[in-house]
Amino acid sequence: MFLLLPFDSLVVNLLGISITVLFTLLLVFIIVPAIFGVSFGIRKVYMKTLLKIFQWATLRIERGAKEKNHPLYKPYVNGIIAKEPTSLEEEIKEMRRSGSSKALDTPEFELSDIFYFCRKGIETIMDDEVTKRFSAEELESWNLLSRTNYNFQYISLRLTVLWGLGVLIRYCFLLPLRIALAFTGISLLVTGTTVVGYLPNGRCKEFLSKHVHLMCYRICVRALTAIITYHDRENRPRNGGICVANHTSPIDVIILASDGYYAMVGQIHGGLMGVIQRAMVKACPHVWFERSEVKDRHLVAKRLTEHVQDKSKLPILIFPEGTCINNTSVMMFKKGSFEIGATVYPVAIKYDPQFGDAFWNSSKYGMVTYLLRMMTSWAIVCSVWYLPAMTRQPEEDAVQFANRVKSAIARQGGLVDLLWDGGLKREKVKDAFKEEQQKLYSKMIVGNHEDRSRS
Amino acid sequence: WGSPRSCPVPQGPHPPPSPLSFPLTVTSEQIEHLHRRFKQLSRDQLTIRKENFDSIPDLEFNPIRGKIVHAFFDKRNLRPESDGLADEINFEDFLTIMSYFRPIEMNMDEEQLDRFRKEKLKFLFHMYDSDHDGKITLQEYRNVVEELLSGNPHLEKESARSIADGAMMEAASICVGQMGPDQVYEGITFEDFLKMWQGIDIETKMHVRFLNMEPIAHCY
Numbered sequence: 001m002f003l004l005l006p007f008d009s010l011v012v013n014l015l016g017i018s019i020t021v022l023f024t025l026l027l028v029f030i031i032v033p034a035i036f037g038v039s040f041g042i043r044k045v046y047m048k049t050l051l052k053i054f055q056w057a058t059l060r061i062e063r064g065a066k067e068k069n070h071p072l073y074k075p076y077v078n079g080i081i082a083k084e085p086t087s088l089e090e091e092i093k094e095m096r097r098s099g100s101s102k103a104l105d106t107p108e109f110e111l112s113d114i115f116y117f118c119r120k121g122i123e124t125i126m127d128d129e130v131t132k133r134f135s136a137e138e139l140e141s142w143n144l145l146s147r148t149n150y151n152f153q154y155i156s157l158r159l160t161v162l163w164g165l166g167v168l169i170r171y172c173f174l175l176p177l178r179i180a181l182a183f184t185g186i187s188l189l190v191t192g193t194t195v196v197g198y199l200p201n202g203r204c205k206e207f208l209s210k211h212v213h214l215m216c217y218r219i220c221v222r223a224l225t226a227i228i229t230y231h232d233r234e235n236r237p238r239n240g241g242i243c244v245a246n247h248t249s250p251i252d253v254i255i256l257a258s259d260g261y262y263a264m265v266g267q268i269h270g271g272l273m274g275v276i277q278r279a280m281v282k283a284c285p286h287v288w289f290e291r292s293e294v295k296d297r298h299l300v301a302k303r304l305t306e307h308v309q310d311k312s313k314l315p316i317l318i319f320p321e322g323t324c325i326n327n328t329s330v331m332m333f334k335k336g337s338f339e340i341g342a343t344v345y346p347v348a349i350k351y352d353p354q355f356g357d358a359f360w361n362s363s364k365y366g367m368v369t370y371l372l373r374m375m376t377s378w379a380i381v382c383s384v385w386y387l388p389a390m391t392r393q394p395e396e397d398a399v400q401f402a403n404r405v406k407s408a409i410a411r412q413g414g415l416v417d418l419l420w421d422g423g424l425k426r427e428k429v430k431d432a433f434k435e436e437q438q439k440l441y442s443k444m445i446v447g448n449h450e451d452r453s454r455s
Numbered sequence: 456w457g458s459p460r461s462c463p464v465p466q467g468p469h470p471p472p473s474p475l476s477f478p479l480t481v482t483s484e485q486i487e488h489l490h491r492r493f494k495q496l497s498r499d500q501l502t503i504r505k506e507n508f509d510s511i512p513d514l515e516f517n518p519i520r521g522k523i524v525h526a527f528f529d530k531r532n533l534r535p536e537s538d539g540l541a542d543e544i545n546f547e548d549f550l551t552i553m554s555y556f557r558p559i560e561m562n563m564d565e566e567q568l569d570r571f572r573k574e575k576l577k578f579l580f581h582m583y584d585s586d587h588d589g590k591i592t593l594q595e596y597r598n599v600v601e602e603l604l605s606g607n608p609h610l611e612k613e614s615a616r617s618i619a620d621g622a623m624m625e626a627a628s629i630c631v632g633q634m635g636p637d638q639v640y641e642g643i644t645f646e647d648f649l650k651m652w653q654g655i656d657i658e659t660k661m662h663v664r665f666l667n668m669e670p671i672a673h674c675y
Contacts, residue, residue, distance in 0.1 A: 113603065114519065114579065121523040122556050124513040126492060441518075441603070 022177075030181060034218035043227045043379070050355065050378055053162070060159050113441070170376050178223045178375045185219035186272075190279040192216065197282025209283040210261045217258035226380040227355075228255055235386035236260055237315035237345035240308055242337055245347040246409050247319035250367070251374065252349055255382060262317040263287060263307065267294050285313055301340065308342040315345065320402065338405070339398040344390045346405050348412040352381040385412045489553060493546050502543035503527075518605050522582050527552050531581050538587055573649070580648050590642030596623050626651060 033039055192212035199205040221228065236259075237243040243262060245252060256262065264286045268277055277288055287307055293299050307313050318337045338344065355378045374380065387408055392401045496510065497503045508514060508524045517523065530537040532555070533548050541548070555578045563571065583591045583599055600619040601612070626643055629651055643651075 114582070114599065117517055117519050117603065118523060118579070118582070119556070121514060121517045121520065122553070124511055124517070125496075125508070125523075126489070126553065 023180075026177070026180065030222050031184065031219060034222055035215045037214065037218060043222075043225060046225075047227055047355070047379060047381060057159055057162065060156055064156055170378070174225070175376055178225065181219055181223035182375075185216050185223055186276065188219065189213070189216035190276055193279045193283035197279075206284070212283065213261060213280075214258065217254055220254045221258045224251060224254070224374055224380050225378070226251070226255060226382065228259075228381075229383045230259055231383065231385045233259075233386060235345065235388050237262070237347075237386075237389075238343075239313065239315060240311045241315045241343040241345050241389065242304075242308065242340065243315050243317045243345045243347060244320055244337065244405060244409075245317070245349055248349065248351055249374075250370070251380065252319065253317070255349060255384060256317060256347065259384070261314055263314040265289075265304070265316055265318055267291055287316065304337070305340050305342075308340055338392065338402045341392065344392075344401075344405055346387040346390060346409045348385040348387065348409045350383045350385075352383075355379040355381045387412055486550070489550060490546060493549050502545050503549065504543045518603050519582075519599070522585075522599070522602065525585075526578065526582055529581055531587065532578055576649060576652055577645065580645055583643075588642075590644055591648070592642040593620070593623050595642075596626075 029040060029042065189212070192215075193209065196205060196208045196212055199208070243256070243260075245256060253264070257264075263284065264280070266277070266286075266288060268274055268288045268290055277286070280286055281288060285307070287303055289300065289303075304316065307316060316337075320337055390401075390405055390408070392398070396404070493503065496507045498507070505524055505528065508527075514520050514523075525540075526532055527544060527549070528541045530539045530541055533541065533544070533551055544552075555575055580591070583595055585595055585598065597616055597619040600622070601615045604615050604618075626647070629647075
């Protein structure tokens with residue numbers, strides 16, 4: 001027992017020293033640069049090293065597969081064709097609206113109705129469940145995450161060791177580091193904004209508030225090891241405008257807010273989120289809605305309009321597919337933000353899935369699971385493009401304007417233009433539902449016809 | 456359908472397909488996908504017959520399933536001036552039919568767009584005109600309406616018929632204007648058909664879009 005004691009204290013000492021060293025490094029290399037908005041470029045070097053390792057890993061797998069003479073599999077999660085998720089009624093209405101000048105509320109059979117079924121038929125011929133999953137092709141790259149590897153059986157011993165090392169690094173070194181940083185970032189945000197909130201309104205308060213927000217978001221960015229490339233920064237949103245971006249994950253907010261000072265929009269939550277929200281609003285006017293207010297479209301529109309018209313207030317950050325904070329129905333802001341009449345600054349965000357898949361499948365993972373997955377990935381690499389401002393032209397309505405903005409964003413980010421419809425996330429339509437569609441169509445036509453002949 | 460590249464048809468003694476009036480701009484990756492799909496449907500044979508389409512479960516629910524499958528074998532869709540029905544089609548023909556559903560490309564000029572539209576409308580016209588006489592008669596129109604409404608088992612034949620009749624009369628009024636009491640409207644010709652579609656931009660509705668499967672642009 002006596003022999004254990006000095007050994008014991010040695011271990012404790014070592015532990016103490018290493019933790020101190022770790023935290024000093026943390027402070028110097030991560031937190032201080034975040035405060036001042038500079039970067040040492042460590043993350044870029046990290047990224048390049050990782051890429052080299054991934055390429056090596058991929059070559060090994062391909063070699064292994066070739067030796068055994070098996071085809072490799074590359075998963076296509078979303079199928080090969082983009083299926084429009086709009087319902088039968090919507091599509092038929094849209095087709096008719098674009099064509100005849102007849103009133104829409106007396107639908108009868110029209111030649112254009114055949115389109116919908118024709119197209120659906122061709123879609124199923126081109127691609128159904130069977131083709132959706134895999135395609136035998138060369139692997140682009142394996143990023144040493146088992147969650148993205150579908151060719152497990154081709155891994156050699158060397159690769160397994162490397163993968164194991166990767167797991168160790170990610171879970172035992174990176175994860176605690178990132179959690180510590182996230183904790184620091186959030187607590188600084190809450191305390192910082194609360195403190196700034198006590199100051200009297202004025203330029204000093206604004207200045208401090210801006211820098212507190214930016215600093216904390218930058219720390220959070222480092223907490224996720226997000227390597228972001230900003231393009232066209234001269235188009236950044238200005239006061240009195242609305243910033244509109246495509247929405248892939250809750251991290252989008254952090255990515256955008258670390259490069260600009262925005263007013264957030266969302267529903268007030270309880271818990272930690274609520275605490276953060278309440279603290280933030282003390283320092284600068286964000287637009288938070290109570291749960292009951294969220295349903296009232298006019299109220300929402302009114303408050304947003306008021307905010308936008310005040311030129312001293314910050315640009316609003318909106319994700320027209322639905323903000324990540326409040327998780328209410330996607331329809332809520334769909335064209336609402338485009339009806340307000342402010343200048344719209346579109347932003348395209350594109351993630352590189354090589355380092356970690358940032359996509360949040362909210363039906364599969366909860367928020368906490370998702371964040372953990374993010375924090376145990378290698379890094380989050382993305383590009384942000386600031387597109388030139390757009391305003392609504394006199395002859396277009398809100399929907400057309402929204403579509404115009406949507407295509408601009410899709411084009412810039414190299415994304416499919418159906419991005420807004422959220423169809424990529426939906427589950428496959430059940431069989432019974434499909435049959436329903438047919439019945440629905442015939443009811444639609446016949447029902448109205450009968451009504452008319454009766455009246 | 457992606458940036459124009461040469462479209463080599465993989466593995467097979469097929470010459471590159473181009474029987475249509477516009478060149479096929481599909482990426483080789485998309486063609487490979489379609490080829491895989493073709494092989495799956497044909498069970499590794501070189502040609503597909505009508506029975507092969509039975510293996511697609513989702514197609515069962517489509518009310519105009521028969522017409523869609525028929526369209527694949529309709530020679531009028533496969534080659535510009537031919538007629539009749541083919542018993543079986545090869546991959547080239549399969550691609551030809553699929554190409555009627557290309558989305559419009561950004562760089563098309565007026566003339567190309569117009570031709571594009573006509574091709575798509577012609578495809579639809581052939582779907583209605585089942586006896587290949589170049590006219591859609593009242594009976595053919597009724598057939599289509601009945602098929603479309605066939606999902607509803609409670610529907611009486613009379614209702615479907617009257618709907619078709621009403622629609623046909625309207626078509627007649629658009630195409631021919633006021634008809635005399637003893638004038639008989641023979642049927643909708645292709646020119647009349649085109650007239651009816653004026654204003655409806657089907658180019659944007661009648662297409663199937665491939666997901667962008669190009670390697671993702673690198674962000675660094």
